Amino acid sequence: MKKNTTVAICLLWTLIITVFIRCTPGTTYTVNPEKVHGYINEASIALAQLDATATAYKRDQVSGDSLQAIFTNARLAYKKIEFYVTYYNPEFAGKHLNGAPLLKIAKSGNQPTVVPPEGLQVLDELIYAENPSEEKVQIAALSKKVKTEFNLLANALKQTKPSSEDLVLAARLQLVRIFTLGLTGFDTPGSANGLEEAKASLLAMKELIANEPLVHKYPKSNDILGLFEGAISQLERDTSFETFDRLFFLRNYIDPLYKELGDVPIEINLANLKNHTAWNPKSTSIFATDFLDPYFYTQLQSSSDSQKLRQLGEALFYDALISGDNTMSCASCHNPELAFTDAKIKSLSSIEGVTVLRNAPTLLNAVYAKRFFYDSRAFTLEQQVEHVIFNPKEFNTAYSEILQKLNASEEYQHKFTEAFGKDTINRENLAKALSSYVLSLQSFNSEFDQYARGEANAIDTEIQEGFNIFMGKGACATCHFAPTFSGLVPPLYIETETEILGVLKDPKSKKPELDSDEGRWKNGIASEAAWIYERSFKTPTVRNVEKTAPYFHNGAYSTLPEVLDFYNQGGGAGMGLHVTNQTLPDTALELTATEIDALIAFMNALTDTSAALQ
DSSP: HHHHHHHHHHHHHHHHHHHSSSOOOSSBBOOHHHHHHHHHHHHHHHHHHHHHHHHHHHTTTTTTHHHHHHHHHHHHHHHHHHHHHHHHHHHHIOOOOOOOOEEEEEEEEEEEEEOOOOBHHHHHHHHTTTTTTHHHHHHHHHHHHHHHHHHHHHOOOOOOOOOOOHHHHHHHHHHHHIIIIITTHHHHHHTOOOHHHHHHHHHHHHHHHHHHHHHHHHHHHHHHHHHHHHHHHHHOOOOOOOOOHHHIIIIIIHHHHHHHHHSSOOOOOHHTTTOOOOOOOOOOOOOOOSOOGGGGGGOOOGGGHHHHHHHHHHHHHGGGGTTTTOOEEEGTTTTTGGTOOOOOOSSSOTTTTTOSHHHHHHOOTTTTSSSSTTTTBBBSSSHHHHHHHHOOOTTOHHHHHHHHHHHHHHHHHHHHHHHHOOOOOOOOHHHHHHHHHHHHOOOOOOOOHHHHHHHSOOHHHHHHHHHHHHHHOGGGGSSBBBTTTSSSSSTOOBBBBBEOOOSSOOSSSSOOOBBBOOOOOGOOOOGGGOOHHHHGGEEEOOTTGSSSSSSSSSOOSHHHHHHHHHHHHHHHTTOOOTTTTTTTTOOOOOOOHHHHHHHHHHTTTTTTGGGGOO
């Protein structure tokens, strides 16, 4: 009975995803379901073999090497159909099939319950651990669970008829997934087999697209197939994870493929799509300025935004009138000349001689997040403003007081009327105005962005090397995801991660000591008061990092070399400290001084503070 109920739920969820995520068909073409179902069957068989082998391994009937070989085969089979599985049911796939090996919480009333991760990423970490035999029972249990869950979804997917539109959109999202999660090692934390898996995924998509009616009729279909072949060829000849030229791969294959597939004439229901992802399918590059829709992250709608509204928000941002004693403005801690930070170890408060708990992060690209503040206590950009307004150490006021001041100002009466019409100075419109201005502070036009998009033909070799290290050996991009280089998780960009690094109180001290700030664990949200968030902090962007020292939530690190040395040693745990649930691997990265210099050169090439000059 339980199994039938689960199947029914899975089928229902698939239909929901189909309605909301797939586009409105512009043609009657459909993809050959036999090929799609063939890949589904191949993955089912491979996962069944993994289940049987893991059980045999638990009983000491097969070796660890044999288990790894069967697991690798299962992963490759899954990668062939991943683009389709995750397109139709991203939540199910992320939760049960191939989500990050991180502990999560489930809400039980107002209390958190810690939920262990499951899926292929977890197995990858366990099976390729130094002593996998210590986790034999868990490996066997997880292998069986992955097989069962995949078969539930597979049975549902076999009832669907994929269209040309589905294939194109799913393939473009998979290109983003390959580049941001596969080639970085995020997806294969134990085996580091991301290059081989990328090849398997591209081969499968190429085969389907080569036989797809609509794409086949598209004048540039041969160009698309040629790009697939070029990408596969590079993966076959450049097989070293550490030396793979990811920047060349991006500029010559991934981004051109992304663009060409985007030009295939399909109709997309943007209204439905935008409810489930910030990704903009109309974008032409992964590093395009419009790759993500900023309005996905705010209560403000694009139809309600305007130049007048942004100008009103800008005026409010720089006006100390909105603080209780008229001495602080938003710009007091977010100085445009400092990339909208304040260069303080901890930001000053409205009380003389007192600081707030942490420093001010940049507001450039701040809109691109699902949670706000270092401890993730705010769920929207508008809610973030409220925390500052009511905080006794910051604005120390209330909306009623601010609105009274604004209503007493003829200048603001005029500005609000221009933006909204008459009698519109209210709490909602005040929040909209500030959101409009902060939303406008976008930064995607750096030297590196222009080169990545093909707008510039050359870039310094050290920057190229730094990017490849960032995305590969340095493992930076497994937390700072492209293209925002923050904790905003691809390819749907609907979740913002927090990480536990074991940040030190004083990196210059001869005796390392953990910073005492407890982070997300103590953010005031009862349902997140779980030990897995002890000293957990939101992953900030490294864009404009050249301008935003000092670093980390406590401002204890004054230079980028200090920060990279910390990571190079494996964080607090790598230095021998006890860090509960450190999410940063505690093994040394073994980066050389030359590699660290290259990383810094790349990050400096992400500087773009042009929004401050608008």
